[in-house]
Each structure stands twice: as C-alpha cells, then as structure tokens.
Amino acid sequence: METTFTRTDTKVIKGVAVLLMLMHHLFYFPDNRPFTMPEVHQTLPGFMGQGLETMLGIFGVICVPIFFFLAGYGLYLQTRRDGFRLEKRILAVYTQYWKVFFVFIPIGFVFFRHQSDYCNATAYCHVFEQRGMQELFSALFCLKTPYNYEWWFLQGYVVFLVLGYIYLRLTEKMRNFWAELAVVLAINFYGGTALQWLINAGVLPLDGPFLGLMRSHWNGALMLVGIVFAKYGVLDRWKARSVEKYTPLTNLLFSLTLIVGGFFLRLGDMSMKYDAILVPLFILAVVTLLRLAAPLYKAAAFVGRYSTSLWLIHTFYLYYYEPAARLTHISGNLWVDYAILTAMTLASAIALEKLWRCLSAPQLHGLLVKGTAA
Numbered sequence: 001m002e003t004t005f006t007r008t009d010t011k012v013i014k015g016v017a018v019l020l021m022l023m024h025h026l027f028y029f030p031d032n033r034p035f036t037m038p039e040v041h042q043t044l045p046g047f048m049g050q051g052l053e054t055m056l057g058i059f060g061v062i063c064v065p066i067f068f069f070l071a072g073y074g075l076y077l078q079t080r081r082d083g084f085r086l087e088k089r090i091l092a093v094y095t096q097y098w099k100v101f102f103v104f105i106p107i108g109f110v111f112f113r114h115q116s117d118y119c120n121a122t123a124y125c126h127v128f129e130q131r132g133m134q135e136l137f138s139a140l141f142c143l144k145t146p147y148n149y150e151w152w153f154l155q156g157y158v159v160f161l162v163l164g165y166i167y168l169r170l171t172e173k174m175r176n177f178w179a180e181l182a183v184v185l186a187i188n189f190y191g192g193t194a195l196q197w198l199i200n201a202g203v204l205p206l207d208g209p210f211l212g213l214m215r216s217h218w219n220g221a222l223m224l225v226g227i228v229f230a231k232y233g234v235l236d237r238w239k240a241r242s243v244e245k246y247t248p249l250t251n252l253l254f255s256l257t258l259i260v261g262g263f264f265l266r267l268g269d270m271s272m273k274y275d276a277i278l279v280p281l282f283i284l285a286v287v288t289l290l291r292l293a294a295p296l297y298k299a300a301a302f303v304g305r306y307s308t309s310l311w312l313i314h315t316f317y318l319y320y321y322e323p324a325a326r327l328t329h330i331s332g333n334l335w336v337d338y339a340i341l342t343a344m345t346l347a348s349a350i351a352l353e354k355l356w357r358c359l360s361a362p363q364l365h366g367l368l369v370k371g372t373a374a
Contacts, residue, residue, distance in 0.1 A: 005235040008301050009287045010070060015304030016286050017067055019342070020060040022314055025150065026328070026338055027057025031120040032319050038332035048267065053334045059263055064153065065222040065275040066283065071157065072164050072226025073235075079168060086165050090158055097142065097154055099356050100312040105139075105147050108320065115322045124149070124319045150315045160220040168227055177232040184228055188221035188276040218272050225276050235284060243288050251288050258285035309349035317344050 030040070042051030078084050108128040115125045127147050138144040142158075145151040174180055195217065198204045229235055243251055262282045265274070290297040303310070317324040318341060328341040 004239040005287070010074070011301040011304035011307075012287055012290055012297060013066065013070060013283050013304065014307040015300035015302070016290075017063040017070075018307040018310045019300075019303060020066075021063040021311060022060075022341055022345070023338065024057050024060030024063065025315060025318055026341055027053045027060065027334055029057075029121075032124060032325075033329050034118045034322070034326050037326065037329045040334060041332050043335075055267060059267060061272075062266060062275065062279070062282070064219060065272065065279045067153075068157070068160065068219045068222040069226040069229075069279050069283070071161060072223035072228075073230040074226075075161065075164055075223070076168060076227045076230035079165070086162065090161060093154070093158060093161070094141070096308045097151075097312065098140075099352060100309060101140065103352060103355070104313065104316050108147060108316070112321050118322050118325065119319075121319075125322070127320055148312075148315055148320065150319075151312070153311070156216050156219060160223045163220060164223045164227055167224055177228070177234070180228045180231070181225075184221055184224040185276055187224060188218060189273060191217040191221060218275060221276055222279060225280065229280060235280070238284055239288075243284070248292055252292055255285040255289035255292075258282065259289065303346065306346060306349035306353070309352055310345050313348050313352070314341060314345040317341060317348075 033040070040053075042053050044052040048055050075089070078089065105128075113128045115128075117125050119125065127149075131146060135144065135146050139146055142151060142154040145155075171180060171183075195204065243254070246254070258281050262278050262285070266272075266278060290300055317328050319325055324344070328337055328344065330340065331337050
C-alpha cells in the first residue's frame with residue numbers, strides 16, 4: 001500500500017509530543033517553582049476542579065506513550081531496510097544523548113555546583129555538587145540519572161527498543177493483524193500483573209530491572225502497538241479510507257472530537273493502560289487537524305526535528321540551573337513562561353546542532369592537520 005502517513009507526519013507528532021512534555025513539566029510541578037516568583041494565575045481556575053493549565057499539565061504526560069509508539073513504528077520500518085542493525089540504532093540514541101550530556105553537564109558543574117535551596121524540591125538544587133566517578137560513569141550510559149531526573153526515559157527507551165526488536169523477530173511470520181493486536185493488548189493490560197506475580201512468587205528478583213519493567217510495562221506495550229501498526233499499515237489505511245475522502249470541515253470535526261474526547265477520557269476513568277487505544281487515535285487526529293493549517297503543520301514538523309534535544313535540554317532551564325529556572329517562571333501567567341521556555345530550549349537545540357556540526361570528525365581532522373603543518 002502507498003504510504004500516506006509520512007516521515008513529515010512523524011516529525012509533526014514528535015513536535016506536538018515534545019511541546020506537551022514541556023507543558024507537563026512546567027504546568028504540573030509547583031514544588032519546582034522557585035521561591036519569590038509571582039503567584040500563578042490559572043486561565044480557568046475552576047476547570048475540572050484544578051484549573052486549565054494544571055489539567056493540561058496532567059494530560060501532557062501522554063507524550064511518553066506517544067514517543068514509545070513512534071519508536072516501535074519507526075523500528076519496524078527501519079528493519080525493512082537493508083543493513084539494519086539494532087546496535088547502530090541504540091548507538092544513534094546514545095549519540096543524541098551524549099551531545100547534550102557533554103555540553104550541559106559540564107556547564108552545571110562549572111556554574112551551578114553550589115546553589116541555594118531555591119525551590120521546595122531541594123534535591124533539584126544540588127544535583128551538580130561533588131559526585132564520584134562511578135556515578136558519573138553510570139550517568140554517561142544512563143544507568144542512573146543523578147544530574148537530570150527526567151532522563152529516566154532513556155533507560156526504559158533502550159530496554160524496550162531491545163524487547164521490541166525481539167518481539168518483531170519472534171512474530172516476523174505472523175500475518176494476522178487482529179491476532180497480533182490481541183497479543184500486544186494482552187501485554188498492555190496484564191503484563192504488569194504477570195510480572196508482579198512472578199516477583200511475588202520469587203521467580204524474578206525484586207531489586208532487578210524486572211521491577212522497572214513491571215512499573216512501566218505500558219510504555220513497552222505502546223512500542224509493540226507501534227510495531228504492529230507499522231507492520232500492517234494501519235495509519236496509512238485509516239488516512240486513505242477515511243480522512244482523505246472527506247471534506248476539510250468533516251476532518252476538522254472528526255479530529256477535534258477525538259482530541260477533546262481523548263483529553264477527557266484520559267483525565268477521567270480511563271487511565272494510562274488505555275493508551276494503547278487512545279494514542280494511535282490521538283496521533284491520527286493531530287495530523288489530520290494540523291494538515292488543515294499548513295503553517296501550524298510546518299511549525300510542528302520543525303519543532304519535531306529537534307524533539308530529542310528539546311526533551312533532553314528543557315528541564316535544565318526549568319529546574320536545574322537556578323537563574324534559568326527563575327527566568328522560565330518569571331511570570332504569573334504560565335503561558336508567558338511556556339513561551340519563554342520553548343524559545344530558550346528550541347534556540348539551544350538549534351545552537352547545539354550547529355556546534356556539533358562544526359566539531360564533526362572531518363573538520364576536527366582538518367584542524368589537526370593544519371595545526372601539525374604549522
């Protein structure tokens with residue numbers, strides 16, 4: 001089938017997901033807001049009992065299952081190409097991580113090692129104080145995340161990437177969409193319970209990685225859902241059979257219904273275990289909606305291009321560098337703070353890309369040759 005869910009669509013979704021991540025971390029963690037900053041005023045204080053921005057912050061965590069779904073989706077498509085190697089895929093993930101690590105962690109050690117308790121979450125104020133080489137090495141491979149607690153995502157991402165690849169190979173000869181969907185939904189709904197039973201029975205150790213798998217198995221299930229959807233071209237079929245056959249007004253109403261419905265369902269009785277159903281629908285709805293507004297579609301795709309760097313960088317400005325934390329919380333209007341955070345993070349991501357491009361191996365080699373000749 002002709003591909004109608006394109007790579008640009010994927011960038012658009014990544015852009016929307018990372019913007020939701022910024023919203024989640026800014027709107028939903030008042031203990032990380034520096035002291036003496038202006039009091040926050042919610043746009044709709046009575047919205048769902050907590051305020052509009054707070055509820056958007058809660059909903060914003062849907063960015064995590066979105067990224068895992070896209071990881072599985074991309075993993076399947078990459079394995080269809082000649083020369084795919086899982087270790088190269090993992091190395092590419094770590095390379096993106098190290099590009100941020102080797103810039104922002106040294107900055108933290110040099111300029112922000114000794115900071116006051118500037119917020120209620122005091123642990124965030126002192127992450128750059130003296131640490132041993134063992135801890136630094138663990139952080140280098142994200143075995144631990146002592147310098148940025150929000151980097152926990154990477155460890156689970158790599159683990160589930162490996163497990164997703166194993167699943168992909170084990171089910172390579174399966175050709176029944178509904179059978180595979182039933183398998184991954186069973187893992188989604190009952191995987192955590194099964195792991196809990198095996199841990200309680202003593203079959204699996206309590207202090208090993210299985211405890212982490214049990215607590216975040218929903219994310220792994222979303223990666224498997226992404227693999228299945230890519231394998232059977234589900235998003236392509238949805239777009240070809242429905243979205244592309246209707247008028248813009250119909251598509252507008254369709255996408256808004258799915259997005260608003262998903263928002264209230266996820267904040268209501270439907271917890272994250274239903275993300276295996278909600279996330280693919282949300283992705284289709286967002287792409288459909290933004291395709292109706294070309295400037296927004298292009299803007300989201302541009303942000304999506306830098307999504308990994310945005311994820312890795314933004315919390316330094318939000319929580320860990322005191323002067324930056326005060327700047328990104330400077331207003332009592334959270335939308336002003338959000339604009340400042342987004343602009344700072346995006347500018348840094350672009351600058352970081354240019355920096356590493358300038359420091360690429362061929363150019364470094366040329367500088368060394370010139371230096372030797374001189």
